[in-house]
Amino acid sequence: MSRIDESLPFLPVNIALLTVSDTRGLADDRSGQTLQDMIIEDGHHVILREVVRDEVSAITGFLRACIDDPSIDVVISSGGTGVTGRDVTPEAFESVMEKEIEGFGELFRWISYQKIGTSTMQSRALGGVADGTYLFALPGSPGACKDGWQEILRWQLDSRHRPCNLVELMPRLKEHLVPAS
Numbered sequence: 001m002s003r004i005d006e007s008l009p010f011l012p013v014n015i016a017l018l019t020v021s022d023t024r025g026l027a028d029d030r031s032g033q034t035l036q037d038m039i040i041e042d043g044h045h046v047i048l049r050e051v052v053r054d055e056v057s058a059i060t061g062f063l064r065a066c067i068d069d070p071s072i073d074v075v076i077s078s079g080g081t082g083v084t085g086r087d088v089t090p091e092a093f094e095s096v097m098e099k100e101i102e103g104f105g106e107l108f109r110w111i112s113y114q115k116i117g118t119s120t121m122q123s124r125a126l127g128g129v130a131d132g133t134y135l136f137a138l139p140g141s142p143g144a145c146k147d148g149w150q151e152i153l154r155w156q157l158d159s160r161h162r163p164c165n166l167v168e169l170m171p172r173l174k175e176h177l178v179p180a181s
Contacts, residue, residue, distance in 0.1 A: 002155065002161060002162065002163065003161075003162055004158060004160045004161060004162070005160045005161075005162050006160065008159060008160040009159065009160070010043055010158065010159060010160055011159040011167055012043050012044045012045055013044050013045070013073040013074055013157055013167060013170075014044070014045045014047045014071055014072050014073045014074070015039055015044055015045065015046050015047065015072070015073065015074045015075070015076060015157075016046075016047060016048040016049070016050075016062075016066045016069075016072045016074070016075045016076075017032050017035055017036060017039075017046055017048070017049040017050075017075075017076055017077070017078075018032075018049075018050055018051075018052065018059070018062050018063075018075060018076070018077040018078075019031060019032040019049075019050070019051040019052075019077070019078050019079055019140070020051075020052060020053075020054050020059060020077055020078070020079035020080035020089050020140070021051055021053070021054065021079050021080075021140065022053050022054050022086065024051055025051055026049070026050075026051055029051055030142050031078040031079065031138075031140050031141060031142050031144075031145045032049060032051070032078060034142045034145050034146060035076060035078060035138075035145050035149060036049060038145075038146070038149045038150065038154070039076075039149070042154050042158075044157065047071060047072065048066070048072065050062060054079070054080045054086045054087065054088060054089070055088065056088050056091055056092045056095070059077070059080070059088065059089060059092035059093070060092045060095055060096055062075075063075060063092065063093065063096045063130070063135065064096060066133060067096065067130045067131050067132075067133045067135075068131075072133060073133065073134065073170065074133065074134040074135075074136070074157065075133060075134070075135050075136070076136045076137075076138065076148075076149075076153065077089060077093075077135075077136070077137045077138065078138045078139065078140045078144070078145050079139070079140030080092075080137075080140065081123055081124045081125050081126075081137050081138065081139045081140070082122055082123070082124070082139070083122055083124070087124070089124075089137050090124040090126055090137060093126060093128060093135055093137050094126075094128075096130050096135070097128035097129065097130050097135060098128070098129055098130050098131065099128055099129045100126060100127070100128045101126075101127035101128055101129065101134075103127075104125070104126065104127030104136060104152065105123075105124070105125045105126045105127065107151075107152055108123065108125040108138070108147070108148055108152060109121070109123055109125065111147050111151045111152070112144065112147060115143075115147070123139050123144070124137075125137055125138055125139060125144075125148065129173055131174065131177075132170070132173040132174040133173075134166060136148070136153060
C-alpha cells in the first residue's frame with residue numbers, strides 16, 4: 001500500500017496553473033483558485049497562473065512557454081477536457097507531449113466514476129511529459145480539480161511517497177536528450 005515515508009525530505013515542486021475557459025477570468029476562476037490553495041497548502045509553489053481561451057493556439061502557447069521555462073516542473077490545467085466542439089485541451093496537450101502518462105487519465109476516471117458514475121466517460125483528463133516538464137489536464141469543475149489533486153497529484157508530487165513518485169523521476173526525464181558516451 002502507498003504511504004508517506006516521513007524519514008525522507010519533502011521536495012517542493014514549482015507548478016504553473018492554467019485555466020482554459022471562454023467565460024472566466026482570474027477573479028471568478030474557482031477551479032484555478034481551488035488548485036492553487038491546495039497546492040500551496042501541501043507545500044509546493046504556484047509560480048504562474050493564467051486563464052486562456054479554449055483555443056489550441058492559446059493553450060499550446062502557454063504550455064510551450066512553461067516547458068521552455070526551467071523553473072517550472074509541472075503544469076496543471078483545468079477546463080476544456082470534455083467532448084463539445086470548443087473542448088480542445090487534450091488536442092493541445094497531445095501536440096506538445098513527448099510521452100503520455102496513460103495511467104493518470106485512467107486513474108482519474110476510476111476515481112471520478114465512484115463519485116459521478118458513468119458521466120465520467122465524458123472526461124478526457126490526461127497527463128504526460130514534454131522536455132522534462134510534467135503536464136496534467138483536469139476537467140474544469142472545482143470537484144474534479146479536488147479529485148485530481150487530492151487523490152492523485154498530491155501523492156505523486158510528494159517526494160516522500162512510496163513505493164514511488166513522479167518527483168524522484170524528474171532528474172531522468174531528459175536522459176534521452178543526453179548524447180550517449
